Every structure is written in C-alpha cells, then in structure tokens.
Amino acid sequence: MVVSTILVRRMPQAPCRTPLRRRCAMWRVGVIQYHHVFDMRWERHSMAKDGITARSKDYSQWYLDIVREADLADYAEVVRGCIVFKPTGYAIWEGIQSGLDARIKETGHVNAYFPLLIPKSFLMKEAEHVEGFAPEVAEVTHASGEELTEPYVIRPTSETIIGYFYAKWVRSYRDLPILINQWANVMRWEMRTRPFLRTAEFLWQEGHTVHATEQEAEEETLMILNDVYADFVEKEMALPVFRGLKTDSEKFPGALRTYCIEAMMQDGRALQAGTSHNLGQNFAKAFEIQFTDQSNTVQTAWTSSWGVSTRLIGALIMAHSDDDGLVIPPRLAPIQTVVVPIYKNDAEKAVVMEAVARITAEWKGKIRFKIDTRDHLSPGFKFNEWEVKGVPVRIEVGPKDVEKGSVAMARRDVPGREGKSFVPQEGLTERIVALLEEIQAALYQRAVAFKESHTRSVSTYAELKEAIETGFAYCWWAGDGDDEKRIKEETRATIRCIPLDQPGGTGTCVYTGKSATKMVVFARSY
RNA sequence: CGGGGCGUGGCUCAGUCUGGUAGAGCGCACGGUUUGGGACCGUGAGGCCGGGGGUUCGAAUCCCUCCGCCCCGACCA
Structure with a gap:
C-alpha cells in the first residue's frame, strides 16, 4: 500500500513582505534584470496578500496557501499522508463538533467509543464492504515483536466492530432502538492526499443505529440528513447544500441506500459534506443482530450509519475564503x-x-x-x-x-x-x-447566489459537458451504472445526487434520450 | 499506482550543466528609532545541501538506490 502525501514546500514564515513575488507568472517566466519592474507593477495592481496565490490563477495552490497562511495545519512529512491540526484548525473542528454534537444529542442519540483496531475477519463478513474498503485499509500484523495470530485493521469506519457489539447487546424489541454516536479518528490509505479534504487519518463522527423496522431505519437516515447535517451546514457553516440520494455506483459499500448533502466550492466542484446510510439488513445479517419481537418471533434488525468528517474544514475554506485569506462564518469562528x-x-x-x-x-x-x-x-x-x-x-x-x-x-x-x-x-x-x-447571513446569501448561478438546467449531453466546466448540471436521467461510468470517463463528472426535492413529471434523459422520471445533479467532485 | 516537476539555514530560492568544501532575501535574537493598512537602521545566531551506497585526491554538484512533497490522471469522506 502506497500513498502520496502532502507537503507544501513554499511555506514562508507567516505574513511577510518579500521583495519578489514568488508566484507572479511574469517574473517566473521573466527576464531577470526586469524583476523589480514587474514586481512594482504587480504590487500596484494586485490586492492579494503575500504568499496567497489568486484563485483565478491556481485554485488548488490557493487552497494550500490559505491552509498555510492561516496557520490551520502543518504537514506531517514524517508520516505519509497525515497532517497536524494546528490550534486554529483544530478550533474550527471544535466549533463543528459542538454544533453537531448538540444536534445529535437533541435528536436522541448518545455518545460512546469503540476500539480503533478491528479484527481483520470482521471486515470480511459483508461482501460489498470488504470489496469497497480493502484497497485503503492499513493492517496491524505485529505486536510485542511477534506476529499476531489474527491481524487487526485500523478502522476505516466502524460498522463491523460496532455490529459485533450490537449483536451482543440486542435481545428484545425492548432494547431498540439503539442510537449511538462516536467521535473518532479513522484511517483510509488513499492514493492522493490534500490537507483536510483527504488525509490518511482524519477525524469524524459516526452514528450507528439499530431499529426494529425498515421504515424506522429509513426515517432515522433521513432525519439525520435533514435535521442534523443540512441544518448544521446551512445555519452554522453558511453553506447551502443539495440533499439527495446517491446512485448505486456512488453509495457506501454495504449500504442499501446512501443519502448525502453536496456543497458547491468556488471552483464549481462539488464536495460531499455529509452522508447518511440506510444499511438495510446487510450488516445485521452479517453480524446476526437479531431481536425477539412482541409475538416472540426472532427478527433481523435494521441499521443505519452516518458521518461527517474534518473534511468540512476544507469545505469551509473553499466555500467562503478569498484571495486575501481565510473567511470564517461568525458562528464557527474561534475568534469572532x-x-x-x-x-x-x-x-x-x-x-x-x-x-x-x-x-x-x-x-x-x-x-x-x-x-x-x-x-x-x-x-x-x-x-x-x-x-x-x-x-x-x-x-x-x-x-x-x-x-x-x-x-x-x-x-x-x-x-x-x-x-x-x-x-x-x-x-x-x-x-x-x-x-x-x-456577516453570517451575507456569507450564506453569497454562497446561495453562487450555487444558483453556477447550477444550470441542461437537456443535452453537450450542454452538460459545458455546465460541469463551471459548476453543476441539473438534468433528467434514465441511465444506468455503465452510462455513469462512460460519462465519468469522458467528462470526469459524476452524479453527485438525485435530489430529494424533485419537480415531478417526466423528461428526456440527457444521455440516453429515454423517458426519465428523475432529475439528477452532475458535477466534478472533490 | 502511471505521467510530469521538485528536495540546499525556520521560509522562498540561487549555486548542480562545466566537482575544489555553501550564498541571498525574508523570518529569528539583541540595541535604537518607529507604530491609524504589511516600518527602518545597525549587530548577530542559524545549514553533516532529504537518507544510504558508489565514482574521485576531493561530491550540494557525477552514478545507483531508497524516502518525501507538489501538479495531472485512476481510487476515495
């Protein structure tokens, strides 16, 4: 398993005034003896702060510059793919935690904590789950200098270990529902990393619930999406979102259905800000989470899981900040x-x-x-x-x-x-x-206006291709997984979600030309 | 993991082609003058040139090999 990590080499000490602009294209290309001339021109016409690349010039470099200049994180170059959450970055996470934790508790959940290490065999019990996570799992094979008889994996998510305990705890319908959340770190060995957006280790909350009926599990899944996640992200983070259902090719490995909230970044790309899964009976069957119902019949339970991660910090940065640096919505600002x-x-x-x-x-x-x-x-x-x-x-x-x-x-x-x-x-x-x-309201309004002006209703594939260059494409859809795959190969865009809010009626599928009953959102994503 | 770029004081880089034992600016420390939109002068500290091996009288520089970072792509919260 190999991943590439992150390290910004251009890391000047806090704000400084350097005689030559490091990222001014003119002097980079430039003729050496004219450096100072170009520099003065640049100085006069640019509002940008030192050390921060303009968004219009290099969005991805701008993001890294903000993370560094605002002192949010340091690069753990000695630990591949990991970052240090510096006090300011961590304080933002604490703000996110407190807003979410309050909502999670208000909706009847309690916090608990499960082990970091999971027996490898647990992961193998749910077919889709193994397949989905195998490539990004780190394994612990030795301890005390000896090889372990059964290796552990470092949790990439906790459905399996929690499923094991839930099976032990659930006997009767009277034990249900179980509504537990945990705040934890997880590890996913990714190919490519970016601070906050994708790191090998990240922090998150993961809720895991057990219910007696499918309907109750579905209600839980949707309630979390709307009342906890969308509410938090829109009100506290000032970020409007699309709420919707993932297509099969995008859903969580092992889930029956995955719901999500998708936010738009300033480069028009989508960022999944939260997911909520109706796991059906998949994990309940694999771990034998069963209960005796009122009529003394043994039933298999229904479970859900849902999470948001420190990735939200990345969303916050990319949605509101400007060429002068970080912009934090007041409700989340550690210093207001x-x-x-x-x-x-x-x-x-x-x-x-x-x-x-x-x-x-x-x-x-x-x-x-x-x-x-x-x-x-x-x-x-x-x-x-x-x-x-x-x-x-x-x-x-x-x-x-x-x-x-x-x-x-x-x-x-x-x-x-x-x-x-x-x-x-x-x-x-x-x-x-x-x-x-x-300011909180203004940031939200600005984000709403941006999202709306960068979301286009399209009816042809050519229009779709054009729309996803600058934002989201909203269109009728009747294709299948193979169609999605082809579109992804051709455009790098995917169906971010099938919005919960549908216009109704029918239309013509943007890709297959077939009659469609659902509209979807296409975008390139983080 | 493929393609491209890169690794030299805390930071950004020059020096590498054409081997001769390391420089600049910023930052930092001390002193003084400053302070309503990134102050200035003076003095000073700080680097086994990413690691390991090799070639050579001699390696930041040439060769091999690891490691790490950035960008694009495939994979993903």
Missing part, C-alpha cells in the same frame, strides 16, 4: 472579534488600553474576542494578519478614537478599507453582535 489597540508612546498606550478594557468589559459571554496586545508589530501588520486568519470583525482603537468616543470597525467579508467604518463606542457590543449575524 479582534481588537487592535493603536498608540505611539506609553502615554497613549495607557489611555488606549484603558479605553479597550472599558469597551470590552461587557463582551464576555456575548462575543468570542481577543485583544492583540503584541507590542513589536505595527497596527497595519496586525490588520493584515487577522484578515489572513479570517476573523470576522476587527475593532481598532487609537488615541483619536478615545478622544471622539469612537472606534474603527472592519468586517472581513468586505476586505480592505471598503469594509471599515467609524462607529461610536456607545452601543458597540450590540452593534458587533448584530454585525456578526449580518
């Missing part, structure tokens, strides 16, 4: 407001800091904030740094503000001076709280 005090000498500092203390006194519990008291950095440097790091609101307090009873307030979703205004200190707390909500 940063205060930059401005002063020239000790006398001014004393006055300004006194005002800052007074202004922020009532923020506790209302705003997550930080006061940037670093003395050796200029205010301008700090403005840029906090913009790169995506803090939604910045408050500047200087001697003039103290005099006038004002502060400067800047919003990250409108970068640079345009997003800056001077407001009175009086009523500032309420003003900031309101602005945070406004």
Whole structure:
C-alpha cells in the first residue's frame, strides 16, 4: 500500500513582505534584470496578500496557501499522508463538533467509543464492504515483536466492530432502538492526499443505529440528513447544500441506500459534506443482530450509519475564503472579534488600553474576542494578519478614537478599507453582535447566489459537458451504472445526487434520450 | 499506482550543466528609532545541501538506490 502525501514546500514564515513575488507568472517566466519592474507593477495592481496565490490563477495552490497562511495545519512529512491540526484548525473542528454534537444529542442519540483496531475477519463478513474498503485499509500484523495470530485493521469506519457489539447487546424489541454516536479518528490509505479534504487519518463522527423496522431505519437516515447535517451546514457553516440520494455506483459499500448533502466550492466542484446510510439488513445479517419481537418471533434488525468528517474544514475554506485569506462564518469562528489597540508612546498606550478594557468589559459571554496586545508589530501588520486568519470583525482603537468616543470597525467579508467604518463606542457590543449575524447571513446569501448561478438546467449531453466546466448540471436521467461510468470517463463528472426535492413529471434523459422520471445533479467532485 | 516537476539555514530560492568544501532575501535574537493598512537602521545566531551506497585526491554538484512533497490522471469522506 502506497500513498502520496502532502507537503507544501513554499511555506514562508507567516505574513511577510518579500521583495519578489514568488508566484507572479511574469517574473517566473521573466527576464531577470526586469524583476523589480514587474514586481512594482504587480504590487500596484494586485490586492492579494503575500504568499496567497489568486484563485483565478491556481485554485488548488490557493487552497494550500490559505491552509498555510492561516496557520490551520502543518504537514506531517514524517508520516505519509497525515497532517497536524494546528490550534486554529483544530478550533474550527471544535466549533463543528459542538454544533453537531448538540444536534445529535437533541435528536436522541448518545455518545460512546469503540476500539480503533478491528479484527481483520470482521471486515470480511459483508461482501460489498470488504470489496469497497480493502484497497485503503492499513493492517496491524505485529505486536510485542511477534506476529499476531489474527491481524487487526485500523478502522476505516466502524460498522463491523460496532455490529459485533450490537449483536451482543440486542435481545428484545425492548432494547431498540439503539442510537449511538462516536467521535473518532479513522484511517483510509488513499492514493492522493490534500490537507483536510483527504488525509490518511482524519477525524469524524459516526452514528450507528439499530431499529426494529425498515421504515424506522429509513426515517432515522433521513432525519439525520435533514435535521442534523443540512441544518448544521446551512445555519452554522453558511453553506447551502443539495440533499439527495446517491446512485448505486456512488453509495457506501454495504449500504442499501446512501443519502448525502453536496456543497458547491468556488471552483464549481462539488464536495460531499455529509452522508447518511440506510444499511438495510446487510450488516445485521452479517453480524446476526437479531431481536425477539412482541409475538416472540426472532427478527433481523435494521441499521443505519452516518458521518461527517474534518473534511468540512476544507469545505469551509473553499466555500467562503478569498484571495486575501481565510473567511470564517461568525458562528464557527474561534475568534469572532479582534481588537487592535493603536498608540505611539506609553502615554497613549495607557489611555488606549484603558479605553479597550472599558469597551470590552461587557463582551464576555456575548462575543468570542481577543485583544492583540503584541507590542513589536505595527497596527497595519496586525490588520493584515487577522484578515489572513479570517476573523470576522476587527475593532481598532487609537488615541483619536478615545478622544471622539469612537472606534474603527472592519468586517472581513468586505476586505480592505471598503469594509471599515467609524462607529461610536456607545452601543458597540450590540452593534458587533448584530454585525456578526449580518456577516453570517451575507456569507450564506453569497454562497446561495453562487450555487444558483453556477447550477444550470441542461437537456443535452453537450450542454452538460459545458455546465460541469463551471459548476453543476441539473438534468433528467434514465441511465444506468455503465452510462455513469462512460460519462465519468469522458467528462470526469459524476452524479453527485438525485435530489430529494424533485419537480415531478417526466423528461428526456440527457444521455440516453429515454423517458426519465428523475432529475439528477452532475458535477466534478472533490 | 502511471505521467510530469521538485528536495540546499525556520521560509522562498540561487549555486548542480562545466566537482575544489555553501550564498541571498525574508523570518529569528539583541540595541535604537518607529507604530491609524504589511516600518527602518545597525549587530548577530542559524545549514553533516532529504537518507544510504558508489565514482574521485576531493561530491550540494557525477552514478545507483531508497524516502518525501507538489501538479495531472485512476481510487476515495
């Protein structure tokens, strides 16, 4: 098993001002003696921060630049395919965890924890499951210097080990339903890795439930998709999603049906933001999860599983950030407001800091904030740094503000001076709280507008090919798995989902020309 | 795993073709002047040139071989 990992070589120390732009195509190609000339032109016309490639130039490099410049992750170059979640990146994950955990618990689930290692034989019990995961499973064969009689695999997902225990725990219909979630790390040895989007080890939550009837399992699967995942991603992450059903070729190995939410990134590609599987009786049969019903008949149970991962951090970055750096929706921002005090000498500092203390006194519990008291950095440097790091609101307090009873307030979703205004200190707390909500809403609206303007209804294959160059294609579909495969080979696009929300009626299949009853979403995906 | 690129102070790179024992900018440390959109001057610290083998009087440089990273593709949360 071999995978390739991730390491950004171009990793300048935090924000810095280099005399030559590293990624300016002009000088790269360029004539050496004119470097400085090109550099000055570039400087004047580019709003981009140092070290961040423009999205329009190289989207994938832009993503890596944001991860590095916003200090979200480090590359674990000594462990293939893995990253370190640095404090800022992990704090975003903690925000995701708390929003999801609350919803998971509100809908009746409880947390538990199952082993990292799974007997290899467990994985073999469900035919599709083995086939689906075999290529990406890491195996533990030795311990204490000796070969194990039965190797373990490091969990790529936990249906099998949890299935084993559920079989042990379930005896009667009175034991049902079982509604358990676990927060865990899993390992999938991938061919190609990208920080947050795809790494060998990642963090996630996986819910595993057992039900007495098929209908109850189906209701659970859909409830998680709508009330937990879509609700969280749209409200907290400010990311609109398509909710839908996966086609057979895209569904989870071992599932009866897989539902998903799909989000659109700024390059028009789709990112699966969450999945919820109705596992039918596949795992229940393989692990003999059985119960005695009211009429004393032994029945096989129905199970579901569902998960979202640290990949959501990648979605967050790619959906909202800009060429100036990270943009985090206020509800998920670890720091919602940063205060930059401005002063020239000790006398001014004393006055300004006194005002800052007074202004922020009532923020506790209302705003997550930080006061940037670093003395050796200029205010301008700090403005840029906090913009790169995506803090939604910045408050500047200087001697003039103290005099006038004002502060400067800047919003990250409108970068640079345009997003800056001077407001009175009086009523500032309420003003900031309101602005945070406004930014949250604005980011969502912007994402909705982007998604809508980049989703095209298409009726011919030629139109489909064109649409997926810039976004999603929405069309009638009556093809099969082979048709999907051919389209994928020809266009690199796949059916992301069959939306739950269907127009009804019939149409002509975009590919086969047959009469179709369902509309689907095609896109290239991450 | 295929095709392409790459690995030199913390970071970005020059030096490799044409072997002679390592440089720049940024960052970092100290001192001073600065501070409302990425400040400046001075002084200084920091590198077994990804690892291992070979050729050679001598290897960052040539040869072999591992390892790792980036881009494109196939596989995937």
